[in-house]
Every structure is written in C-alpha cells, then in structure tokens.
Amino acid sequence: MKTSHANSISDSQEIVQFNDSILEWYDKNARILPWRARQGVAAKPYHVWLSEIMLQQTTVTAVKPYFEKFIRRWPEIADLAKAESVDVMDMWAGLGYYSRARNLHKCAQQIVEKYDGDVPREEKALLGLAGVGPYTAGAIGSIAFNQPRLTIDGNIERVFARYHNVQTYMPEAKKELSALIKPYMCDEQMNPQPSDYVQALMDLGATVCQPKKVQCGLCPLSTKCAARIAGHALELPRKKPKSVPQREAICFIVSDDNNARILIERRPDKGLLAQMSGFPTTSLYAGEVHDWADAYTDILDSHRFVDHVFTHFKLKLYVAKVSAEYFNGTSLSASIDSNWVDYDQLDSLKLPTLFSKVRSIL
C-alpha cells in the first residue's frame, strides 16, 4: 500500500490529531504500575526490561507480585546476573513460559559482560540479548529510552486494526498493520513523546478497547474508529479458530519404604516445563490413557486426576500412588533425573502449576 502525495497532508493532520488524542487521554487515564515511573519521569531500564519479559503473553495482574519479588531480591541487574539459576527458576515458578526465566538470567549476564551492567540503547544490541525479540526491543527503546521505535503488541495491534477497520486475518495482517502504524509511531515529528505514547496505546487497548469488550464511550478515538462505525469493532482483529487436542497421562506419587520421602523429578532441559521440578509422569504427549493403561491397571485410580490446559493441548493427569519397588519396575524409572524429597519439604517445593494441582489433591 502506497500513500499518494495528494493525500499526504491530510494524512499528517489525521496522525497529529490521533496522537494528540492518545496522549491527552493518557494524561488522565494512565494506570499506576510498579514498573512505571511518574509521567514525564524516565523509568529505570532494568525495570522496563524485566517487566516486558514478564508481560510477554501474561496479564498485568499475574505479573505484579512476581515483578515486586524479583526487584526486592535482585535490586540491580548485576545481582540477578550473579544469582543461581535454580533460584531464578524457583522465583519464576507459577508464572509460566519458563524459557523466559532461563533467558532472563542469561540476558542479565550478557548485559553485565557486554554492556557493563546497563541495558543497551541500540536496537541491534537489544535484539542480540536472550529473550528479546522485535516487540521487546522496541518497547525498551520506546519506554526506557524515549526513542520512536516501532512497538507493536497485541493491544496496539487491536487498536489500529479497529481504528482502520483492517479485515485481513491474523497473522497475515501483521505486515499491513506494521506499515499502517509506522507513520504514527516512528516519526519524531509525529511522535515527540514515544515513552508515553506506546504506553498510552497499550493502556487504551487493555482498559477500553479490549478483545472481548469495548467501551467506545470512553475512547478518545471513537468518532473516527472505522470498525466502530461499521458496527463490528468486537470482531477485529480477525483470527482463525483453532482447536487443541485432549491428552491423558499418569503421574506417579512414589514413596520410599518408610513413607518418609517422595520422588521428585527434575525435568529435561528442553520441552514442556523444562528444568522445572515435578512428579514423574508418563509422556505428556502420548495420547489417551486407554491406549496403554493395561500396563498400569493395578495402580490406576481413575477417580483421582487433575485437569490442566496448556497452550496447545489439554491434559487429564491421573494420579497413582505407588511404592518405590513398583516404580523401579516401570520403564520410566531408568530415564528420569530424580531425587528423594522429605514429605516435610514438599509444601515448600516450588512447582509449576500442573504439579501444584497434583500436590493439592494428595
């Protein structure tokens, strides 16, 4: 899509008006968030980086307590870099997408080694950091360093898709939206306050122009929002429906002879729940229990299970209490990295939510 010269002046006026409205709205409606400085005051780059990593595909509500915990325990990036990785993983337990935690730790070390402990300002340098992709690099540049970087998250995508009534399905629409957004966001004349600007757009998307709920009466863009005028703001951006498979597996609660200790597995370095602790399980990808339950009919209690939903499949995890002798007779025992934990310590063990659910029904 090319903008003709004849339209450029009115296009510019439209952009100025749009951006002014956004900033004016933000003056009155900015959310107060732990990682956000007062308006006009620059937030600490460490806080911006940490919060952006935590906020990847994760809600503000879920992130808040984790952010507070992290900065209390590791006040500076250098502190985080020096931490034990198991401590970082433990602090992250429950937040999900655990590769972010491993990359966060690695990134802290990269920042200390290559940039003397300071978050770099250059786009290229940011993109070289572990766990930092196009969005996060843009967000750090915009929010921490007040640079007019292209910063497009789900909120901004939605606000612009609706405002310009973009009918193209996601993710094909990303290029189109990117081209649409650039003149608003990446021009110093149009966007003199990049930090406030992108945060304003994200706040608007998060509180007014929401995925399943629109409050157009509160929106500063409503009179010119093409999707609202067309009467289908809620339907944008368009996405194709996707279904996820349902799987089943067995989780083993293995006790030693004295019933004093329980077997805990350290999960593999890669894959689902990588490097997290948990109870030993049969493969979480093997399909239905009925396919192979014959091998476990003697220990399987079909009434004790937990349901859990991952991004790409649903899991029904049956819980089986067995002896060490029994477990050692299964094919699982040889292939896992496990250790015995006292029952007393089970409550304090940091677990991903799937296994927290299991623990809660023991």
Place this chain on the structure above:
DNA sequence: TATGCGTGGCG
C-alpha cells in the same frame, strides 16, 4: 511460515 511454550481470568 508454523509450531511449541503456562497460566489465570473473563464473557
């Protein structure tokens, strides 16, 4: 380009 990767909240 498509897929794998958690979790909790909401309509």
Place this chain on the structure above:
DNA sequence: TCGCCAAGCAT
C-alpha cells in the same frame, strides 16, 4: 462451563 486471550520469543 469453556474457549479465548495476555506487553512474544525461539526454532
């Protein structure tokens, strides 16, 4: 209840 969705990245 249940499907959708959140400040995406790595491969």
